[in-house]
Amino acid sequence: MNLNIEVNNNVLTAMPGDTILDALNRHGMNVPTLCHLKGLMPSGACRMCVVEVEGRKNLVTSCSEPVMDGMKIQTHSARVIESRKTIVELLLSNHPDDCLYCERNGSCELQKLAEDLNVRERRISGNKNNYKLDVSSASIVRDPAKCILCGRCVRVCEEIEGVSAIEFVGRGSKTFIDTSFNHGLNVSTCVNCGQCIMVCPTGALKEKPHIDEIKTKLADPTKTVVIQYAPSITISLAEEFGFKPGQNIGGIMNAALRRIGFNFVFDTSFSADLTIMEEASELVHRITTGGTLPMITSCCPGWVKYAEEFQHDILPNLSSCKSPQQMMGAIIKSYFAEAEGINPADIYSVSVMPCTAKKFEQQREEMTQNGISDVDAVLTTRELARLIRLFGIDMDKISPELADSPLGTRSSAGKIFGVSGGVMEAAIRSAHYFITGKELIKFQVNAVRGLAGRKEAKVMINGLEIGVAVVSGLKNAEILMEEVRNGRKDIHFIEVMACPGGCINGGGQPIGTNEESLRARMKSLYEIDEHDAIKVSHKNPYIIELYDKFLGKPLGHKSHHLLHTNYQERDVN
Amino acid sequence: MKSKVEEILQQYPNAGRDSLIPILQSVQESLGFLSEESVVQVSKFLKMPASKIFGVATFYNQFRFTQPGKYHVMVCRGTACHVLGSATVLEEIEKYLKVKPGMTTKDKIFSLEVVACIGACGLAPVISINGEFHAKVTTESIQSIFETYRNREV
Incomplete structure (x- = not known):
């Protein structure tokens, strides 16, 4: 049964259980919000979304108030507008006045609201916030002075990721957001996923920048500077340059990277293929030899750290494979260095990732060979856009180029790693071939596609039923692990991604990512898979060559040394 | 155990x-x-x-995160004390002990806490050290009050 409400003197229908905000949004009516996050519990803290409801003395927060039949609502009455404006003025009164220097200049929601509400004079001035920067984390920089206490980061960290690394600390005007006992993020439970950055309305949270170091290395003639980019980057980068969401600008990006001065441009989707060779072989090995099952993917460094902190007992279930970023790093400084006759110490290896946790992964001690890091620096999608602008490259005017061979050629199985379910699908395709010696008739595994937080399927291979599950958002992983711990035996392989929807929604992606852009990015990845000729990792000719010339066989001695890793329990609070 | x-x-x-x-x-x-x-x-x-x-x-104000000192100093910041200058008293104590409220001195002898009212408004501004009240505290009297306690330690 639908309800009728009257909004600004027009009758609209609403559904029972809607909040006022839901109903308004469904009819395309906008009310400004700050603390609201779609899909999470309403908090009603910022009071930006207030509306006037007839018969109610006080203004009502539309994000948390359920609609009632016959409700009469004014969304932009003089009183409402004045109230919203005052809130913004108060928020600005103690906010640092350094917009010109701020990371989020131009993409700041507070700045936008000040503009929208016509705040054009300083009516209220207060003491400016003065907190220390937290630069302790390898991935995320926190600037509590710019925090407006909307609490979105706290809620994402708790409700989506189940991590709760940060919380409101203190009370009243002295409240700020911090880790337990005000220790840095580096020693907290933070898994570096960066979802907090994605929801932060201001510049209080950002990635640890690596641009300056890369600039220096690009200018150093003794260094061979190489770059690899993750599957989703060729699509999400488009949005940073005003292309429509979902457009694949891989070719233009390759050209731009060469203009900037990178000596070699490689595609991480190639090493995603390599990951599949190793991981699918490991899965087959575990299934046929009675190894620890379910096997769980280890591509996502946010998930890996989470498991090391909260799920120690399942560490043996994690695949020992390094992530594609780290596999590529290891191959660049061994196989590629050897082939090109370059000393690995003279290679500076950069990666572009949709992810902040990759910055943490890159500096893990396990990810080195003889004291040389597999990967030296990691850029997020946002940072790459900044680097391209810094070098004055016009993305509209350059012609597309191909990535370098041999580490730049991929199958489409490697490409779909960018979306939740992609690793699973790619692994199923190759595992099927490894077990039966035959290719799947239909490569698509629809049951593991889509943006749902949890997907499950049963796959028949050679009369053997293999149960697979795909989760994204670590809270969903926690729930699934609990089921496995409590005796679920029908799942043999699990894919976990920390960010909801997978890497297309990573913590390093463009600010302003929303469901619509996510769908466009996902669609684009699957279209690439649809149209590409090579749809399985084991048919990538350069992967075959890599094994022939260098690695030997999957899970072999060299693979073990270069492409596999181990995990350890972490004691953090 | x-x-x-x-x-x-x-x-x-x-x-x-x-x-x-x-x-x-x-x-x-x-x-x-x-x-x-x-x-x-x-x-x-x-x-x-x-x-x-x-x-x-x-x-909550009631919880502290550092080990209290041997002498726990409570500075009243209630209305009466405020009117009679407890803000200056607190500032002076912070300077003298070199700690902020909620902290303990390096030698672990004094810890400082701010309380809303200790119900001794007639003695304002008042501080309490391990339950002993010191009435009508002034910036001048602070040093001698604290020295009495410190002298007990040597």
Whole structure:
């Protein structure tokens, strides 16, 4: 049964259980919000979304108030507008006045609201916030002075990721957001996923920048500077340059990277293929030899750290494979260095990732060979856009180029790693071939596609039923692990991604990512898979060559040394 | 041997998050403050993130996170004391002890706390050191008050 409400003197229908905000949004009516996050519990803290409801003395927060039949609502009455404006003025009164220097200049929601509400004079001035920067984390920089206490980061960290690394600390005007006992993020439970950055309305949270170091290395003639980019980057980068969401600008990006001065441009989707060779072989090995099952993917460094902190007992279930970023790093400084006759110490290896946790992964001690890091620096999608602008490259005017061979050629199985379910699908395709010696008739595994937080399927291979599950958002992983711990035996392989929807929604992606852009990015990845000729990792000719010339066989001695890793329990609070 | 915190936790079988504050109060009563270790122990016991517990504990004035000094100084910041200059008194004490409220001096002799009112408005501005009240404190009298306590230590 639908309800009728009257909004600004027009009758609209609403559904029972809607909040006022839901109903308004469904009819395309906008009310400004700050603390609201779609899909999470309403908090009603910022009071930006207030509306006037007839018969109610006080203004009502539309994000948390359920609609009632016959409700009469004014969304932009003089009183409402004045109230919203005052809130913004108060928020600005103690906010640092350094917009010109701020990371989020131009993409700041507070700045936008000040503009929208016509705040054009300083009516209220207060003491400016003065907190220390937290630069302790390898991935995320926190600037509590710019925090407006909307609490979105706290809620994402708790409700989506189940991590709760940060919380409101203190009370009243002295409240700020911090880790337990005000220790840095580096020693907290933070898994570096960066979802907090994605929801932060201001510049209080950002990635640890690596641009300056890369600039220096690009200018150093003794260094061979190489770059690899993750599957989703060729699509999400488009949005940073005003292309429509979902457009694949891989070719233009390759050209731009060469203009900037990178000596070699490689595609991480190639090493995603390599990951599949190793991981699918490991899965087959575990299934046929009675190894620890379910096997769980280890591509996502946010998930890996989470498991090391909260799920120690399942560490043996994690695949020992390094992530594609780290596999590529290891191959660049061994196989590629050897082939090109370059000393690995003279290679500076950069990666572009949709992810902040990759910055943490890159500096893990396990990810080195003889004291040389597999990967030296990691850029997020946002940072790459900044680097391209810094070098004055016009993305509209350059012609597309191909990535370098041999580490730049991929199958489409490697490409779909960018979306939740992609690793699973790619692994199923190759595992099927490894077990039966035959290719799947239909490569698509629809049951593991889509943006749902949890997907499950049963796959028949050679009369053997293999149960697979795909989760994204670590809270969903926690729930699934609990089921496995409590005796679920029908799942043999699990894919976990920390960010909801997978890497297309990573913590390093463009600010302003929303469901619509996510769908466009996902669609684009699957279209690439649809149209590409090579749809399985084991048919990538350069992967075959890599094994022939260098690695030997999957899970072999060299693979073990270069492409596999181990995990350890972490004691953090 | 069981730690003090473990003994406390034992008194709360099947406790949920609603028992958090009573547990923290017992821990503080026993240790004199909430140590990091004790917060972690409580967090494991209640299956609640340590950051959440820290958030709750910092919300309330009653919890402290540093070991109290041998002499615990409470500076009244109630209305009467405020009118008679307790802000300056507090500032002077902070300068003299070189600590902020909630902290303990390096030599662990004094710890400083600000309280809303100790109910001795007639003596304003008033401070209490281990329960002994000092009335009508002035910036001049602070040094001699604290020296009396310090002299007991040598």
